[in-house]
Amino acid sequence: MARLWGRDWTKRELLARVGDLSQVAGVERFTYDDGVRDGVRAARVRTGGGLDFTVLLSRGIDISHATYKGTPLAWMSQTGEAHHHAFEPEGRGWLRTFYGGLITTCGLQNAGASNVDGDVPLGIHGRISHTPAEEVGTWTEWEGDEARVVVTGKLREANVFGENLRLTRRITAPVGGAEFHIEDRVENVGFKTVPLMLLYHINFGWPLVSESTEVVAPSRTPAQARDPEAEKGVAMWGQLESPHPDYAEQCFFHDVEADANGSASVLMVNRALQIGAQVTFDKAALDHCTQWKMMGANEYVCGIEPANCLVLGRAAERAAGRLKTIDPGEERVFRLSISVVDGNEALTRAENRLRALIQ
Amino acid sequence: MARLFGREWTKRELLERVGDLAQVAGAERFTYDEGVAGGVRAARVRTGGGLDFTVLFSRGMDIGQASFKGVPLAWASSTGAAHPHAFDPQGRGWLRTFHGGLLTGCGLMNAGAANVDADAPGGEPEPLGIHGYLSHSPAEATNAWTEWDGDEATITVIGEMREVRVFAENVRLTRRITAPLGGTSLTITDTVENLGFESVPLMLLYHLNFGWPLVSEDTEISYEAARAPEPRDAVAEPGLADALRLEAPTPGYAEQCFFHEPVADADGFAHVLLANRARNLGVRVSYDKAALPHLTEWKVCSEKSRMFFGFSLN
Numbered sequence: 293m294a295r296l297w298g299r300d301w302t303k304r305e306l307l308a309r310v311g312d313l314s315q316v317a318g319v320e321r322f323t324y325d326d327g328v329r330d331g332v333r334a335a336r337v338r339t340g341g342g343l344d345f346t347v348l349l350s351r352g353i354d355i356s357h358a359t360y361k362g363t364p365l366a367w368m369s370q371t372g373e374a375h376h377h378a379f380e381p382e383g384r385g386w387l388r389t390f391y392g393g394l395i396t397t398c399g400l401q402n403a404g405a406s407n408v409d410g411d412v413p414l415g416i417h418g419r420i421s422h423t424p425a426e427e428v429g430t431w432t433e434w435e436g437d438e439a440r441v442v443v444t445g446k447l448r449e450a451n452v453f454g455e456n457l458r459l460t461r462r463i464t465a466p467v468g469g470a471e472f473h474i475e476d477r478v479e480n481v482g483f484k485t486v487p488l489m490l491l492y493h494i495n496f497g498w499p500l501v502s503e504s505t506e507v508v509a510p511s512r513t514p515a516q517a518r519d520p521e522a523e524k525g526v527a528m529w530g531q532l533e534s535p536h537p538d539y540a541e542q543c544f545f546h547d548v549e550a551d552a553n554g555s556a557s558v559l560m561v562n563r564a565l566q567i568g569a570q571v572t573f574d575k576a577a578l579d580h581c582t583q584w585k586m587m588g589a590n591e592y593v594c595g596i597e598p599a600n601c602l603v604l605g606r607a608a609e610r611a612a613g614r615l616k617t618i619d620p621g622e623e624r625v626f627r628l629s630i631s632v633v634d635g636n637e638a639l640t641r642a643e644n645r646l647r648a649l650i651q
Numbered sequence: 652m653a654r655l656f657g658r659e660w661t662k663r664e665l666l667e668r669v670g671d672l673a674q675v676a677g678a679e680r681f682t683y684d685e686g687v688a689g690g691v692r693a694a695r696v697r698t699g700g701g702l703d704f705t706v707l708f709s710r711g712m713d714i715g716q717a718s719f720k721g722v723p724l725a726w727a728s729s730t731g732a733a734h735p736h737a738f739d740p741q742g743r744g745w746l747r748t749f750h751g752g753l754l755t756g757c758g759l760m761n762a763g764a765a766n767v768d769a770d771a772p773g774g775e776p777e778p779l780g781i782h783g784y785l786s787h788s789p790a791e792a793t794n795a796w797t798e799w800d801g802d803e804a805t806i807t808v809i810g811e812m813r814e815v816r817v818f819a820e821n822v823r824l825t826r827r828i829t830a831p832l833g834g835t836s837l838t839i840t841d842t843v844e845n846l847g848f849e850s851v852p853l854m855l856l857y858h859l860n861f862g863w864p865l866v867s868e869d870t871e872i873s874y875e876a877a878r879a880p881e882p883r884d885a886v887a888e889p890g891l892a893d894a895l896r897l898e899a900p901t902p903g904y905a906e907q908c909f910f911h912e913p914v915a916d917a918d919g920f921a922h923v924l925l926a927n928r929a930r931n932l933g934v935r936v937s938y939d940k941a942a943l944p945h946l947t948e949w950k951v952c953s954e955k956s957r958m959f960f961g962f963s964l965n
Contacts, residue, residue, distance in 0.1 A: 309863035315727035342721035362701035368674035
C-alpha cells in the first residue's frame, strides 16, 4: 500500500480522497517558456512522499530541481537549465551550460577532464547531458494498492564513422516514497568496439550541504586526493564547510565498500536539519566514486560521482589501463538510486548500516 | 531578511550558498505538454519557505496545485487543468473543465448558478452559464519575476484577463500575485476596470478549493462570526450544526453550502482559518470585506473521487 501522511492507504481509500491522483502525486510534462531554458522539455515528478523532482527530457533525461518536503537537495548553478542547442562541446565549454541539478550524466565517449586521446580532442564530461531524449514516456501505474511514477526515454551518442550507442533510461519512483531509481541500459548498436565512459555527477546543494553536513563513504582504503590542492584537505574530506570566496575545488577518490547485494552507498548527513540523502549504486558496473568538494561562495556544492572511470579524462584512463569499452551488440546495465533520509533516528540507522560494512 | 530553513539570511549570505536563487525559490514559466492540459501556459512559484504553487496563465491566472513542505493544500478535480479552448460556457458546461486547484476565479458577468437574467443590460433575457468566463480567459501582458529590495525578495506574477463582447461589456481584470521569499503566504491583488462606456454587472467570486490531506475528518473551520451561518437550501439545512467541522469521505454525500459572515478587523480584513490539528497544519484566508462582503462555504465530503471543501469570497 502507498504510505502517505503517516499511514498506509489502499488505492480505493486514496481515490476517495482526491479528485485525481495528481492532487498528491504523479508526473506532468511541460516545456519551459523563458530565458536560457526556453524550449527545454521536462517532466515534474511528485511522489506524494515529499519528494518532488524535475526530469529534463531535453537534457539527457537528467534531474534538475529536487526537493524533499520543500527543502532543496540539489545545487543549481548560475547557468540555468540551458537549452541543449547552446552547448559548446569543445574543451571546457560544457561548463557554460552545466546547470548542476541533482544528477548530470557525463559520458559516453568522455567523462572527466577535457583531453586529447590519441588524435581525438574530447571536451570535459562528454555530450550525453546535452542530448535530447526520444521515445519518451511518462506515466503513473498501479499494481494492486501500490503505484509508481515512471519516466523513460532514449538517448543516442552517435557519430558517422564513429560510435553508435543508445542509452535507455528508466526512472521509477514509488508513490508515497522518498526515493527514485535509475536504470540505464547502454547498447552498442554499431559494429565497432568503442570506449564507454559513464559518470553520474550528483550535485548536492544548500541547505542539505552546509557546515553541519558530513559525508559518509565507507571504505577500507583511505580516500585518495586527486591533486596537490585536494591533498591539503584530504583529512577533512568527510566534513563540509561554510562557503569561502576563494575556495579551490578538491576531488577525492573513494573505493566504497559494497553490501552483500553488491550495492555501494554514500550518505550525506545534515544533523542540523535532520535530513540526509543516500546514493546507492551497483559497484560492479560503477567501480569508481569521486567526491567533488566545492565549498566556494556561489559555487557551493558537494558532488558524489559514481562512475566506471575516474575524472581524469579518457587519455588518462587509457594510459592507466582502466578505460572500459563496449563491444558491438553488447548491452551494459547501470543502476543507481537516491533516497532521502528523514529524521535523526533514520540518519543514525543509515549511518550505522554503512559503517558496519567496513568493521 | 529572508527566513529560510530556520534562520534569517542576508542577500549576500544566500548568494554564497546557491548558484542561482532558483535553487531555493523563484518563478519558472512553462507550458504543459500533454493531455487536457497540453498548451496551458503556467508559472511555478516556490517561495523557499515551503510554499510551492502553480499559476495557470491560460486559465484566468487561477492557481492550480499548491503544497506546503510537500503536503498538498488544494483539491485537484477529475477534469485536470484543461485548456481553455475546451470550455463549454453554456449551462453547467463549466464543470467539465473545473480543475479545482487552490483558486478558481468566477465572474465577471456571472458567478454562482447558471441562470437566465431577465433584465440583462441588452434588453433581452440573457442565459448565463455557471460561474462565468473568468477562469477560462487566457492572460495577456503576463510576467513572472523575483526582485530584491535590500535583503528581502518578492516573487511576482502578473497578467490581465479581458471580459469583453462587441456591443456589450468591456472589462479588464489585472491580477498581481506576490509571495515573499522565505514566506508561507501569497497575496492576490485584482484590479477590475470598466474600459467601456456602459455600466455593466460585476460579479467576482474566489472559489478556493482546499483538498486532502489538509481536508480530512480532523479539519475544522473557525472565524470570528458577525452572525450565525445560514444554509443555502434544504439539503444544507440538516448539516448546519456541523458546518464548521469536516468529515471523512462519504458515498452519496450531496454538496452543502453555507453562508458565513466573519467580522472584519481594524484594517477591514476578515479572516477564516482552516485547521487540521492531526497534521498540525492550517491555512488562513484573509480578504477585504468591504469589496467581498459575502462568504460561501462549499462542503463536499463524497466518495467516488471527490472530497473537497471550498470557500467562495464574493
